[in-house]
Amino acid sequence: MQSLLLIVGVLLFSCVDAINIYVLPEGGNDTSPLQYGLMFEDINHAGDGGLYAELIRNRAFQGSTVYPANLDGYEPVNGAVLSLKNLSNPLSSSMPSSLNVAKGVQNGIIGFANTGWWGIEVKPHNYAGSFYVKGDYDGDFSVSLQSITTGDVLATARVKARCGVHDWTEHRYNLRPTRQASDTNNTLSITFDTKDLKDESLDFNLISLFPPTWNNRPNGLRIDLVEALSELDAKFLRFPGGSDIEGLLSPYWYKWNETVGPLKDRMSRPSAWGYEESNGIGLIEYMNWCDDLGLEPILAVWDGHYLSGEVINEADLQPYIEDTLNQLEFLMGSVETTYGSWRASLGYPKPWKINYVEIGNEDNLYGGLDTYIAYRFKAYFDAITAKYPDITVMESLTGMPSPQRAASDYHQYTTPDGFVSQFSYFDQFPIDNRTLNGEVATVYPNNPSNSVAWGSPFPLYPWWIGSVAEAVFLIGEERNSPKIIGASYAPTFRNINSWAWSPTLIAFDADSSHTSLSTSWHVIKLLSRNRIAHNLPTTSSEGGIGPIYWVAGQGDKPESYLFKAAVYNSTGDMSVAVTFSGSRAKSATLTVLSSQDPNASNYPGGPEVVQTNVSSVVAKSEGVFQFTLPNLSVAVLTTE
Template identity: 45%
Template sequence: MARIITVLRALSLVFLSVEASVHLTINSENGNATSGMLFGLMYEDINFSGDGGLYAELIRNRALQGPNPDLTAWHSEGASVTLNVDKSEPLSDALPNVLRVDVSSAASGKVGFSNEGYWGIPVNTDQYKASFYVKGDYTGDVELSLRSAIDGTVFSTKTVSVRANGQWKKYTTRFTPGKASPNANNTFTIMFDAEKVRGKSLYFNLISLFPKTWSNSGTNGLRVDLAEAIDEIGGKFLRFPGGNNLEGQSPPYWWKWNETLGDLIDRPAYPGPWGYVNTLGLGLIEYMRWTDLMGLEPLLAVYAGLYLDGTFITEEDLAPYVQSALDELEFLTGSVDTHWGSYRASLGYPEPWVIRHVEIGNEDNLWGGLPSYQNYRFNMFNDAIKAKYPDMTIIASTPEITGTPAGTWLDFHLYDKPDHLTTLFGQFDNWDRQHPVLVGELAVIAPNEPNKPEVEWTPGALRLAYPSMIGAVAESIFFMGCERNADLVQGIAYAPGFQNLNSYQWVPDLISFTADPADTTLSISYYLQKLFAQNVGDNTVAVETSEDFRPLFWSATYSQKHREYYVKMANYNGTSTDISVHIPALRNGKATWTTLSAPDGHSYNSPRNVTSKWTETEIPKSGDSWTVTLDNLMIGVLKIQK
């Protein structure tokens, strides 16, 4: 993900009305094979989409991590206690900052502290798992509770017996609330007997609260509603750890994979480049579990020696970073007889994963990184990885690089306006077939003209607040152009994937959310991804017609496995048109017409206000064809089963 982009100038496109009907004939002979993973996912921890989002942890600032620790989200409970960040009693080398709770000598009753979560904590009647470390002189009960921040209603209380004797000790418990909260404006509270610790201090750290996670992925698992939404797209790959979060803002910070492993007590903070600290709870193993559970092909990106401030690692100093990439691959794919494979097994994963694709860096054409990437950085990584893993597919992070070996994929990123994006329908028609393409990031991010729902992102720079209908139609046209070139384009992903509406750095996004699942918003572009990902064959097929592209666009594929044809269509600023589809090889077949539409081009989905419409209709055969109607700014897929 590029933090600063230049949106291409919108072209003024005027389309003539088409005739009342268009005839498409689908060739029965298969064309180019698709990659099998044409539509997929890109994930980057941006917009509080990991901590505070997809990563299910509910406690914010759980271990006071980062170079400038503070008491964000923590509040004292009781007038006789104060909270402080303490560095004198480290829990571990990775977690040196702890929460010190000072109790006055006049304290009485129950006192303690609370956490407000990531702008709230939802409470339902599923089981929660809570844990914390405590140190100090205290023997007695510690009361954990979930309660409303509005009126103090207690939804659940659990008592833990603690014997603190001056050494750090971990306590873990589970509880199930008897009732759900009406909203997410709740806190997690820890209280204890003040009289047993008058005039003293108790130390706490790594205070954690996990709800039920998606697919029973357990502690460090994924938030249910967000993971379900991603899984339901039906994508075939996951590109991670994604975008700028791989690179880091400046030395010495980059996404160090080995620091994301093992127990949470051993994972230091990562000051991510998007203005907030990553706990690294969502680490390399968690990503791999994500791909396993969703059946996604992992597209692993490795750090390639470029920081976002323009600092790059010199050729003389690059070798340790290359070795780190090799170590990461050994950790993931090595047998238990290897050093890193043995370590993986010690963490509970004796069976190696399969990694077929590795991307070297991220957007290395930016931040002044292209000369060093072209001259030595790409080659040093590529040569080392290929020497050990000759069958590995290598992806260069920019199509601007030249001279890469045949078979190297090139990662193409584009953020655009609707009108201009439609002109790129034929973008890949004449590309060099020696270098397959990954469209690793793509989205319409700005309106053609100043109209709602744009926001002024920076002075004079308009951005869409949410993906719009006209933007989704333009995206679909670009996607169809990619699909027509499926021998070249191996994968496509929308970016970014998630937006926490309480704090974000980029708009628009595929899925928006707050702590309250009722606010989770699936954008129109989300439904486009789902529509296309679930209706793609393993071979392209030619479409014959007397019509030219524009304002109507189309592509077609055939699935040998399912014996189905998929004809994708979009209408960009044209008249409502009947389209007849004829497949000479089929005498009959069951046809389903699925459309995505909205009231107008500026329509968008926002929290609790979905304007887009998804319809599915069975279409009978009329004569030798199936006929559908494609309205203006509508996307449709005609699926025909043999």
């Protein structure tokens, strides 16, 4: 028992108001460099209408048998007649439908307006746009940002037509408003004069408008949302899913090769979450995101299983395995290889490095488990490791017999008490097969059965007691760091205008001032930005279980020590005394997160419910740092 306490390095106790904790100078273990990261899939309009900075909704009228093409987001201007056409010579095979704008009962200026993704934020900076046109017209186009609320034209540009009857021609424009709009109730309109129209109508497609993007990337990401992610100091990105890689049904699995190259050549696909997605954030955009934020890519690949339960037979699986190998060659191959050459032709001659590949997603669900164990995982594992022996190949679940060096992915959505009960969950996990906690979130309130009522509504936003419980679980994970790759909250984003899942780490709409950073975001930020590089064993003056949970160790800098703790359901304030036996530090910084209401949430337009208290703690005799932590708090002590 004594050796277990030293290895674990974390002690729990109940019904005490004070505790002395001694952090030993030797022993312990190095931690994972990827302790906290991000998980992303296009759910809740996290991509289209969210992180992907494109402001035009339904820009290319793409659809499928699941979500047919439509004119959502478009309105006629001055009596124009708008219709969806499938022309004999479309813009591309990926964009077969286009917008036809025809004269109505009146001549003059006509056109269309797009209302954006439930609004368009207009600020005094540059907007870059483009559109494709086909038809016989030799006048000018007028492109404008206009306020519906006030009627004011906020910016306008005139674009000389260069279109023809038989060919699609791209037109580019720039807009720079001189002031910020009063709200996001704005439109982008494109109009033209019928007197210069030689036929009855014009056809439009791939209508685009981008604000400034993160790192000024073309086809890039929304700045305020990336800023929120950047503050977390995350170390990995698991993408592109999630359930979204699986596909609702055949043949709509995630095809990586349809997400690269010019936008006009990118196929859309029906997402798993209720809408057609554009693949605007494609494989290269994901890798740019990793480069920009210093994230380790964890690439999830399709493995022959649909959400409908359909599974590819073993005899028919090889082409899909080859597709994954082609994807890896695209990312990592030299310019002399077939797919590395394709990457280079797109402007990326330097290969990326992939160290982690996850095979599928949650293959224990929807009838996938038997075939996953029987042949699917092994087939992918053998093929990938044969060609790329340094890649860590991950199972999409835990608990199955694993090949040596294979890792696993543990997902947990539970109650606050459920997370606290799993504080020691990873204590018995094998050290040879490391685990990613790829999806972690409190989704349901505490209840007598400590269970989640799947199918019933979940809370809209994370709430404080749930976030503290997540901290307890994550601290338990940190103490088992040699067994753990890292952890990520899921889902990350929710557009509050259209969503399929709550709660999420971040909620947003078209107005960047409404972006809401949840209680869980604050907890993860504190834990992630204060990284323990080497766990150290601890001893304590008390024994037992609850209500304080902690881990301690050395930081990245020489002579730096950290102590992380969460207090869950104590009877009062906790008096804590921490001694770092190997430290000569005389002072430390204590950061404590708390809230007045255990059920309080951050939400768009609401007050900040997380209280952050930062103070200096001076060491007493024999290097003891003494402080008090309130119930339902998360804290980090860092020596100086």
